Amino acid sequence: MISGNDIIIHTTSPSEIAEQILKMIRLEWNEMVIEDADTGETFEFVIPGFQKIPHEFFVYENAAIKQLWDDEGACNANANTMFHVLLQAQQVTVVVDDPSITSNRNVICAAQDFARDLFLGRREFAI
Amino acid sequence: MIDSAEVANLLQTRGFDWAIRFFYPQNEAASHYSERLMLLRDFMISRGIGESAPSLADLHALRTSDPMKLDAFLEALVSLKSSEMIAAAWRMIQGMQLESLELKFNYAKTFSMQISLKSPCDQSETYSTGDIDDMNFVRHLMKSKSGDRPIINGFFALRRPK
Numbered sequence: 097m098i099s100g101n102d103i104i105i106h107t108t109s110p111s112e113i114a115e116q117i118l119k120m121i122r123l124e125w126n127e128m129v130i131e132d133a134d135t136g137e138t139f140e141f142v143i144p145g146f147q148k149i150p151h152e153f154f155v156y157e158n159a160a161i162k163q164l165w166d167d168e169g170a171c172n173a174n175a176n177t178m179f180h181v182l183l184q185a186q187q188v189t190v191v192v193d194d195p196s197i198t199s200n201r202n203v204i205c206a207a208q209d210f211a212r213d214l215f216l217g218r219r220e221f222a223i
Numbered sequence: 224m225i226d227s228a229e230v231a232n233l234l235q236t237r238g239f240d241w242a243i244r245f246f247y248p249q250n251e252a253a254s255h256y257s258e259r260l261m262l263l264r265d266f267m268i269s270r271g272i273g274e275s276a277p278s279l280a281d282l283h284a285l286r287t288s289d290p291m292k293l294d295a296f297l298e299a300l301v302s303l304k305s306s307e308m309i310a311a312a313w314r315m316i317q318g319m320q321l322e323s324l325e326l327k328f329n330y331a332k333t334f335s336m337q338i339s340l341k342s343p344c345d346q347s348e349t350y351s352t353g354d355i356d357d358m359n360f361v362r363h364l365m366k367s368k369s370g371d372r373p374i375i376n377g378f379f380a381l382r383r384p385k
Contacts, residue, residue, distance in 0.1 A: 112291060119320075198370065210376050
């Protein structure tokens with residue numbers, strides 16, 4: 097079995113952070129497949145356009161990997177091939193297997209960078 | 224024609240009273256911003272992307288579906304000078320990716336900014352300005368880093384979410 101590590105990104109704008117997380121994951125996995133955790137439906141991340149992002153979703157490396165997850169679940173072969181993202185009122189939680197793996201680290205650091213920049217930009221404006 | 228009373232109402236309901244209050248003469252603010260919206264539409268039509276220009280109905284819909292994106296657009300509308308850069312902001316709010324940005328400035332002499340946007344199907348659009356009043360565009364850009372790769376994430380509202 098593989099494990100899950102929770103990375104919490106504090107924010108007042110969970111949906112903005114989630115949209116950027118999807119963009120960052122696509123930089124790593126250009127064939128990513130996204131699944132709404134509530135419905136089990138997969139959906140396209142469409143740009144340009146406006147899209148409602150579900151409050152909980154999974155992102156798989158590609159369609160074959162998603163099938164493996166459907167068949168085998170959290171087995172060792174599926175390590176580091178999926179992001180689990182949860183949006184809450186004041187935070188976004190990203191769950192990965194090993195946060196030190198390059199693709200995981202790139203996405204997590206980019207999301208945290210972005211959240212910090214957004215916070216600083218808005219704080220400056222508010223003062 | 225765009226109804227200036229509706230534009231004023233949209234601005235006020237999103238807390239942009241200040242954009243009307245600080246405009247001189249104040250009683251012409253609503254018509255000024257309505258005209259900006261019309262000029263924006265004309266500019267986008269001239270570029271062949273008129274179907275993507277924001278209508279008042281689009282903006283009203285965003286008020287409930289994605290208010291932070293509406294705020295980002297309204298901030299662009301009231302703070303940027305040229306229709307070209309307001310269009311660039313709108314295209315980024317719609318999801319186009321900023322591919323490149325070039326800014327040149329010589330004190331008391333020249334200012335120029337050119338940006339290039341890319342759509343998911345690799346179509347490029349270029350926008351430029353020589354008016355330093357469009358410099359505010361840069362304040363709305365948020366950045367991050369993915370590994371060593373520099374990323375500009377998009378064009379965002381500067382006000383905090385309510």
